[in-house]
Amino acid sequence: MERITAQYYIETPLAIEQAAEVLAGEQSSGTFTDVPGETEELKERFAARVESIEPLDTVQNPSLPGVSVDSKGHSYQRANVEVSWSIENFGYNLPVMISTLQGNLYELRQFTGLKLMNLEVPPSFSDYFNGPNFGIEGSRQAAQVQDRPLIGTIIKPSVGMSPGQTAELVDTLVDTGIDFIKDDELMGSTANSPFEKRLEAVMKVINRHADRTGKKVMYAFNISGEMDDMLRRYEQIVKSGGTCAMLSLNSIGLSAAKKICDQGELVIHGHRNGWGMLNRHPLLGIEFPAYQKLWRLAGVDQIHVNGIQNKFWESDDSVVKSIKSCLKPLLGGYSILPVVSSGQWGGQAPETYRRTGTTDLLYMAGGGILGHPGGPAEGVKALKQAWEGTVEGKSVEETADKYPEFAKSVQKFGGNQ
Template sequence: MIIEDEVIIARYYMETPKSLEKITRNAASEQSTGLGTRSGFETGGLIETYGAKVVSVDSTEIGDLNKGIVEIAYPIKNFGPVIPMLLTTVAGNLFERAEIKNVKLLDLDIPPAYLSEFKGPKFGASGTRKILGVVDRPLLGCVIKPCVGLEPETFAQAAYEASVGGVDFIKDDELISNPAYSPIEVRTSATMEALDRAEEETGEKTLYAVNVTDEVANIMGNAESAISNGATCLMINVIVTGFSALRMLAEDQSIKVPIHCHRDMFAAFARSPAHGISSQVVSKLARLCGADH
């Protein structure tokens, strides 16, 4: 019996030369209580309480492969409101199984009770628009180029010109964070002074998202440095730093600016239509962990 409020249902696309229904049952077992072959400790009661259950299998035989969409329900009690353990459950050893030619995690159906365990974004799209005072048109954003190598003063001048030109949102490139030639505190201070000057001329605000990506132990320090020097937005490369790093940043009460997430390295597991993890899953998890955009 599946109680919807107590499970997260993962939807996958799978390809296998074997029975898709059998492969799905084995996957549900391996990603919860066992490996398909029961041990003496894997009791019926344990399986009923903690075992993942197959919800549906929609299989079509095409050539030598069985392809289709399958759904597996995973008990929330197995991982709790912990994104690393959720991902380990729904996207762990499943991807290593030799009998599965391809598998793509397409979506997660998450019940309201689980959603309530997360604080989510502080601003979102509507809050960002409110900061900018723009409600009736698309927001225009840009990235300062070249990606790396600009001294803070030159970077700030480029930001000024973009702002005067009508840009609402400026972000660091994902390739620059806190290099010796452009430390966060110096680059942020220079850029915000330039954007204040642009606002005086145009009467319009421009957000600047400072990239605070770093080793996890340094992220909060980078954020504090950026904000103390006037940053109006923060940016983090969420795939390489991890969802928990984003959550740590977003749930800190001292962070009172929007957080912009960059997707670099995402295509390594999202580009194939048949294998990997979909953008929808990544976007949902980032939202849970506090990404504003």
């Protein structure tokens, strides 16, 4: 019988083997005591198995509070642990699978640290989950961009503008040659910008521009909300000629995201706002390699990964690992486009390319475009120049010497590096 495996990074005052068995038992057929009915036959078929244990370092203070033993004088052992479950335990039910792989694990007092690092699903998952309908290639085709990153921006101010004001900004942006624009995650349907009116105003601009130039800029409308509202807004985007919808993944959940992705007509832009609460502590939550696989299975086409030298807490090493995890094949396909964002401008392009070796990115810049000294048109041009110079092997200085628009970016943003 096929099995799903999960890798955990743990910390415990107990013997590692004992703690690992508690983990496996709690998340399958066992509980805190023997119970009638838990036969050897049942355990053989349904109990989780500890597949491997790799001891790591020992520390003197717990990373998280709450242990089930008198920890006075104890040290805390860290380890990588791999556990597997039979597919029979949950079938092809993503919510129950996540309840199994995570669920109550974070509550166990035997652990002073636990993080889901990665997971592997068997090939049969491809028979039950279609994965992304568009992914990297479909996103490129929809935006009509090849051989470089898609260049995108975010509507700012995040909230407060009327549909007409938003459309005016979009009109300015589409004329710059930009590939992608999105609602901010804070924008849904506000008192002064109802979703339907904003959609109508924005798509009028985008469709007019497409009729004139042949290029339809991808706009990610934030449809996050109740299920019926999301489905209705999805259909409204399709009818208006739009190509993309945005979901706040952590807010709506896996099942809702999958339902939207299963509609199959729009590119789905996955925003991970709330990511810090899942990952910021080094010994609690979930790592991005595992996280992005869940959303790939649900069918998300694009997903945020933060960016090099970002404005948030995440390290460059973590961002690079996230990008590479998105580009690693899953189930023979299921491609997902990494969305680089957070305080980005062209100056981070060389380091991003050096460390990832890819242009399969949606490179998002808000202030880096809208705050360019020469205005948004020069901001978009500067980002394209930055990536052109980067792929040619030029340094930031060499690219600035060649392109005046990028040079202005360096003058304004270069001191922030």
